Amino acid sequence: MVENPFLIFDTFASLNKDESLYVTWTDVDINENEKKFLSETLKRLQYLGRAESWVEGGLVDGSPEPNCYPASHHKESTRDLEMIDVLVPMKSDEYSSWASKWKREHPKGKKNKVPEDILAALCVETTILKSNGWSQPPGSTWMPYLRESDCFDVKPEYKGLAEDEKRPTVARYQVSSQAPPRLTDALSLAERIHTSLVKYSDQSPIFTGCDENKTPLKGHGHTHIMCESNISSRRGIRGEITHVTLFAPDGFGLKERKAIDMLKKVWGHGGHDVQMVLLGVGDPDDFAGSNQMAGQCPLFLASRIWHSRTPFVSTTHPKFTRNDDPKVIETEIRMIGQDHEHIVQIGSQEYDLIRLLEERGFPVPESIERIKYTDLAGKHTYWLNFRTNRKTGNGSKGPSPPTGFRIRFREEVNGPIAVGYGAHFGLGLFVPSDQN
Numbered sequence: 001m002v003e004n005p006f007l008i009f010d011t012f013a014s015l016n017k018d019e020s021l022y023v024t025w026t027d028v029d030i031n032e033n034e035k036k037f038l039s040e041t042l043k044r045l046q047y048l049g050r051a052e053s054w055v056e057g058g059l060v061d062g063s064p065e066p067n068c069y070p071a072s073h074h075k076e077s078t079r080d081l082e083m084i085d086v087l088v089p090m091k092s093d094e095y096s097s098w099a100s101k102w103k104r105e106h107p108k109g110k111k112n113k114v115p116e117d118i119l120a121a122l123c124v125e126t127t128i129l130k131s132n133g134w135s136q137p138p139g140s141t142w143m144p145y146l147r148e149s150d151c152f153d154v155k156p157e158y159k160g161l162a163e164d165e166k167r168p169t170v171a172r173y174q175v176s177s178q179a180p181p182r183l184t185d186a187l188s189l190a191e192r193i194h195t196s197l198v199k200y201s202d203q204s205p206i207f208t209g210c211d212e213n214k215t216p217l218k219g220h221g222h223t224h225i226m227c228e229s230n231i232s233s234r235r236g237i238r239g240e241i242t243h244v245t246l247f248a249p250d251g252f253g254l255k256e257r258k259a260i261d262m263l264k265k266v267w268g269h270g271g272h273d274v275q276m277v278l279l280g281v282g283d284p285d286d287f288a289g290s291n292q293m294a295g296q297c298p299l300f301l302a303s304r305i306w307h308s309r310t311p312f313v314s315t316t317h318p319k320f321t322r323n324d325d326p327k328v329i330e331t332e333i334r335m336i337g338q339d340h341e342h343i344v345q346i347g348s349q350e351y352d353l354i355r356l357l358e359e360r361g362f363p364v365p366e367s368i369e370r371i372k373y374t375d376l377a378g379k380h381t382y383w384l385n386f387r388t389n390r391k392t393g394n395g396s397k398g399p400s401p402p403t404g405f406r407i408r409f410r411e412e413v414n415g416p417i418a419v420g421y422g423a424h425f426g427l428g429l430f431v432p433s434d435q436n
Helices: 032-043 092-105 126-132 183-200 254-262 327-331 349-359
Strands: 068-070 081-089 140-148 170-176 224-228 243-247 274-282 302-308 333-336 341-344 367-371 373-376 379-382 404-414 429-432
Touching: 183 224, 183 243, 183 254, 183 274, 254 274, 349 367, 349 404
Parallel strands: none
Antiparallel strands: 068 140, 081 140, 170 243, 170 274, 224 243, 302 404, 302 429, 333 341, 367 404, 373 379
């Protein structure tokens, strides 16, 4: 694939079409003729900034309290402010001094291209700027301004959900960082995301998994935080986490949607924050697909065969009975395949996996086999390389060692499949076997 060498980071601020932008001069006194001229000029203003940013301009007598003003006008404020540089016109006498200096320093014909006054300078075309080697329009200068640090934060509008209205169950993010965490640290990243969502949602049970009395909810309808390492043209090639998908069968309500929108970043190791870019909110069918280059999510596909992407950790301690104990026969789970009989011993990790799958509504698998590793960035990554100890919550460690499995069902089942200890925090995640 040939990369585009002319990529441009094109930034701009976009206002709602029904909102107004005010520019205020607090220390300017103009006469009636000047006011009439300014009013007519503003009426003829067709766009501001970008050519597609159509505007209707006019002169008004009053305006709201400014949220961006010269640093020299700063007064004590309780608002969180940040400083930016703004390109503003010089005063007429400042421009005259600058123009005279330019003519003295460039006597070889270029002085004829210097605009004679400040108004002409502000109308200079790009070709003149380039021919004179100017990096900015003549007659302009940079001035420090102060503005509210959150003035361009996206503040989405929310509409209440009707009682019978279907709630979205999936929210998907793209992950970006100068030092992105690898999939082996999925548990750690998921815990940080969980902490932020709980905070932003004011302890919503959909994120905490507990009711107002701190009693764990029954079932698994609350949020699963699933980390992915998907290969694209530039991303996922080192086994880093490229996407994070939230899945809550009980659905996201108004409070949860606000928290999802507020999640912009979480702290990262080494001082590099992990940026969270929300790609969309919807249902599994909106995201399911095998084309990872197109940003589709394989976790929601239907397949007969699934294999571990992050390690499965059993929720119970291994229990084994003597081979000569007749109770073994009564407690075995027997799965009949097409050509063989597969027996799973009670107390084994396979036994617990089957139990948890049935608990989640999946059918009993036709067969289960252990696998030693997952393919991460083209390398065999063994399960012991994954972090499996939680730093928060009750009990920071699963009772069994991490293991991987390949599961074969008799018929296709729909994902996602995430079971076992830490399943709500990125562990025990399975993907279709033809997916990485």
